[in-house]
Amino acid sequence: MRRVAKLSAACIATAALAVTATACGSTSSDNNTGSSPSGGGKGVKIGLAYDVGGRGDRSFNDSAARGADKAVKDFDGSVKELTAKTSDTEADREQRLSDLADAGYNPIVAVGFSYAPAVTKIAAKYPKTSFGIVDSVVDGKNVNSITFTEEQGSYLAGVAAALKTKKDHVGFIGGVDNPLIQKFEAGYVQGVHDTKPKVKVDVQYLSHGQDFSGFSSPDKGQQAAQGMLDKGADVIYTAAGSSGNGAIEAVHGVKGAWGIGVDSDQYNIPGLAQYKNSFLTSMVKNVDVGVYDFIKSVKDGKPLTGNNVYSLAKGGVSLATSGGFINDIQPKLDAAKKKIVDGQIKVKTHP
Amino acid sequence: MNKLTSRIDKERLFLGIAAPVLAIVAALVVTALVILATGKNPGPAFNDMLTYGFASDSQVYILNKATTYYLAGVSVAIGFRMNLFNIGVDGQYRLAAFFAAVLGGALTLPGWLSVLLILICAMATGALWAAIAGVLKVTRGVSEVISTIMLNSIATAIIAYLLQPGKLAQLQQGGTVVATKPLPSAAHFFTINTGPAGDLWGFIFVAVIVGIAYWFVLGRTRFGYDLRTVGQSESAATASGVSVKKMIVTSMIISGAVAGLIGMPTLLNDSYQFSSDFPAGIGFTGIAIALLGRNNPVGIALGALLWGFLERTTNHLEFQGYDKEILGVIQGVIVLCVVIAYEVVRRYGLKRQQQKVGAELAAQAAATTKKQEVA
Numbered sequence: 001m002r003r004v005a006k007l008s009a010a011c012i013a014t015a016a017l018a019v020t021a022t023a024c025g026s027t028s029s030d031n032n033t034g035s036s037p038s039g040g041g042k043g044v045k046i047g048l049a050y051d052v053g054g055r056g057d058r059s060f061n062d063s064a065a066r067g068a069d070k071a072v073k074d075f076d077g078s079v080k081e082l083t084a085k086t087s088d089t090e091a092d093r094e095q096r097l098s099d100l101a102d103a104g105y106n107p108i109v110a111v112g113f114s115y116a117p118a119v120t121k122i123a124a125k126y127p128k129t130s131f132g133i134v135d136s137v138v139d140g141k142n143v144n145s146i147t148f149t150e151e152q153g154s155y156l157a158g159v160a161a162a163l164k165t166k167k168d169h170v171g172f173i174g175g176v177d178n179p180l181i182q183k184f185e186a187g188y189v190q191g192v193h194d195t196k197p198k199v200k201v202d203v204q205y206l207s208h209g210q211d212f213s214g215f216s217s218p219d220k221g222q223q224a225a226q227g228m229l230d231k232g233a234d235v236i237y238t239a240a241g242s243s244g245n246g247a248i249e250a251v252h253g254v255k256g257a258w259g260i261g262v263d264s265d266q267y268n269i270p271g272l273a274q275y276k277n278s279f280l281t282s283m284v285k286n287v288d289v290g291v292y293d294f295i296k297s298v299k300d301g302k303p304l305t306g307n308n309v310y311s312l313a314k315g316g317v318s319l320a321t322s323g324g325f326i327n328d329i330q331p332k333l334d335a336a337k338k339k340i341v342d343g344q345i346k347v348k349t350h351p
Numbered sequence: 352m353n354k355l356t357s358r359i360d361k362e363r364l365f366l367g368i369a370a371p372v373l374a375i376v377a378a379l380v381v382t383a384l385v386i387l388a389t390g391k392n393p394g395p396a397f398n399d400m401l402t403y404g405f406a407s408d409s410q411v412y413i414l415n416k417a418t419t420y421y422l423a424g425v426s427v428a429i430g431f432r433m434n435l436f437n438i439g440v441d442g443q444y445r446l447a448a449f450f451a452a453v454l455g456g457a458l459t460l461p462g463w464l465s466v467l468l469i470l471i472c473a474m475a476t477g478a479l480w481a482a483i484a485g486v487l488k489v490t491r492g493v494s495e496v497i498s499t500i501m502l503n504s505i506a507t508a509i510i511a512y513l514l515q516p517g518k519l520a521q522l523q524q525g526g527t528v529v530a531t532k533p534l535p536s537a538a539h540f541f542t543i544n545t546g547p548a549g550d551l552w553g554f555i556f557v558a559v560i561v562g563i564a565y566w567f568v569l570g571r572t573r574f575g576y577d578l579r580t581v582g583q584s585e586s587a588a589t590a591s592g593v594s595v596k597k598m599i600v601t602s603m604i605i606s607g608a609v610a611g612l613i614g615m616p617t618l619l620n621d622s623y624q625f626s627s628d629f630p631a632g633i634g635f636t637g638i639a640i641a642l643l644g645r646n647n648p649v650g651i652a653l654g655a656l657l658w659g660f661l662e663r664t665t666n667h668l669e670f671q672g673y674d675k676e677i678l679g680v681i682q683g684v685i686v687l688c689v690v691i692a693y694e695v696v697r698r699y700g701l702k703r704q705q706q707k708v709g710a711e712l713a714a715q716a717a718a719t720t721k722k723q724e725v726a
Contacts (some may be wrong), residue, residue, distance in 0.1 A: 025407060026407060027407050027408040027547050027548055028403055028408055028409055041610045080670070082669055082670060082675075083669070083674070083675060085633050085678075087630075087631075087636075089416075089617070089630040090617070090621055090622060090628075090630070091412055091621075092415065092666060093417065094662070095412065095666050095667075096666065099430070099666075099667060099670050100670075103670070113527035113528055114628045116523075116527075117622070135527055136527045136528065138596060170405060177511065178527070178528075178529065178627055178629075179516070179522060179527055179528070179529055180527045203679075208507070208511030208512075209510045209511025209512075209514055209627060210445065210509055210510060210511070210628075211507050211511075212629055239356075247590035252549070278477050315503075316649060323621065325694060331603075
């Protein structure tokens with residue numbers, strides 16, 4: 001009796017699977033035709049897919065958000081923002097982009113290299129929509145790859161750190177030890193050693209491999225920074241998304257120690273105002289410029305495509321001067337910058 | 352007599368369905384309250400979830416996700432049936448997928464052979480990794496909960512060490528993503544093209560086979576009987592001649608081997624390589640799904656489909672202006688409600704049973720006294 005019941009249950013389940021497998025009915029994009037995007041603007045409709053952390057990370061994503069905000073203001077546009085989760089799979093990222101494309105957003109900007117495979121796939125499916133991807137290179141007629149020479153900006157951060165350290169001991173905290181963050185490390189270490197070979201550089205990554213928590217764990221950032229300060233480092237450069245908020249908190253607690261911010265000019269971030277006098281400078285990665293340029297190009301009807309590298313020479317990366325703490329060493333920084341721009345110094349991209 | 356058994360079966364069936372229905376209704380109510388508390392109207396949200404969730408491309412997405420989740424649920428459930436808490440499924444499948452991807456990238460064999468080798472490699476890696484925890488438990492008495500959690504971290508570290516350019520991986524275009532060498536196209540598993548709705552992963556058939564095998568081995572073989580006995584009472588199992596230690600190691604190995612398959616739908620049907628953004632954390636999802644499905648092969652399938660449905664539709668809720676955190680709330684509430692509802696229903700059923708047995712005994716006693724009186 002029970003055996004029969006179980007067998008039939010198994011059969012029903014398989015049948016149900018088979019029925020759904022035929023995927024009956026219309027697709028979600030067919031269902032979607034009536035809906036129009038929210039937001040009042042009638043100009044350009046921008047779709048933004050953020051990386052983990054999203055708007056409000058005071059760093060990388062916020063920089064992209066500034067670019068979009070500026071475009072919304074200048075072009076009377078509207079913006080739709082979606083944010084990645086740490087548990088995302090490829091299908092979730094694809095869904096995010098295709099939802100935006102279905103709803104008629106154009107251009108669509110994917111913020112962060114994890115979107116590269118999804119952009120490759122979805123851009124091919126929506127040839128009339130322009131896609132932008134930050135921090136990675138994707139081939140495609142309708143894709144603009146926005147990349148930055150982080151190692152060059154980090155080199156300058158290294159020069160500043162070497163000139164400002166009193167104990168000849170500095171630190172680098174990376175979010176995750178992936179190739180992108182290793183560019184920051186490589187440039188920074190080279191900058192420090194080219195300026196003062198005897199300065200010791202501590203390097204620590206907050207998480208490894210598949211574990212991306214290092215980009216969003218202020219507690220880990222704080223512990224790492226505290227550890228370096230205890231060992232005697234007095235300038236700490238943190239490239240770790242919102243984990244940097246924890247690092248600067250630790251640095252702020254030690255008199256005479258400096259932190260170097262990343263991606264945004266963190267001296268001017270309202271949420272970090274109480275620590276702002278501890279930011280020696282920030283290695284600003286002008287994601288906002290890249291995003292704004294791209295949106296503008298789409299609005300003008302000439303969408304950017306290919307790989308647009310925002311280098312030191314083009315102002316894609318730079319050192320922030322807010323607070324005036326590096327004014328005294330500015331001539332030396334300018335000299336280093338000139339050497340990089342002229343090609344006299346080749347900055348390594350891998351440590 | 353015949354009438355009686357059919358009546359009891361009906362009641363059992365009712366009790367069996369009551370628990371998950373109760374849980375899902377309770378979860379819906381709590382979710383509606385949460386949405387109301389954020390100042391939004393839950394009605395359109397649920398409506399959107401239904402229309403969007405049943406669109407054809409959503410169905411394909413849900414089935415593809417459920418394939419992975421089903422394997423995760425079964426892998427965890429094998430341990431559960433034995434009273435073993437295999438939290439290490441997460442590390443087991445990631446390590447397995449990584450080594451399988453490395454092997455697959457290096458192979459130049461006819462398609463079916465390389466797919467077979469990749470699957471064997473994945474299952475063996477998962478099994479070996481899980482066996483460490485099993486052996487530690489029987490020889491050193493280390494709790495498998497502790498050892499598997501630690502093995503998860505070790506797996507993460509091993510992958511991070513080997514997934515570097517120049518070791519077992521290479522740098523992709525753009526210089527930001529490291530991945531293993533892509534599988535040759537011959538080693539791709541088949542997919543079913545459903546037109547505009549997308550590709551349905553062929554691995555779903557493997558998942559169904561695993562489900563049938565799970566049901567058969569646990570319910571219809573001597574081994575499965577021994578395994579369930581150990582899970583219910585170790586001393587009773589020992590008394591009936593079952594080697595508990597052997598069963599612990601064996602079931603960890605089987606659980607690990609199934610865990611090795613979890614990454615395979617993604618690897619063989621979707622990404623074709625292992626990169627740093629290979630999905631992580633599915634082992635923990637598997638725990639929730641095994642709980643939801645009460646370790647039952649059909650129940651786990653329903654749980655996996657529900658999970659896929661929730662992820663698909665809540666992704667779209669964010670698009671509609673609701674908070675994306677709603678997904679975590681719904682999933683958490685469902686798991687909590689399921690655990691509570693099953694306990695409530697179990698106690699209610701127990702009470703009913705006691706009452707019924709008591710009534711029958713009383714009736715019997717009354718009958719015998721009557722007989723005695725007559726005699």
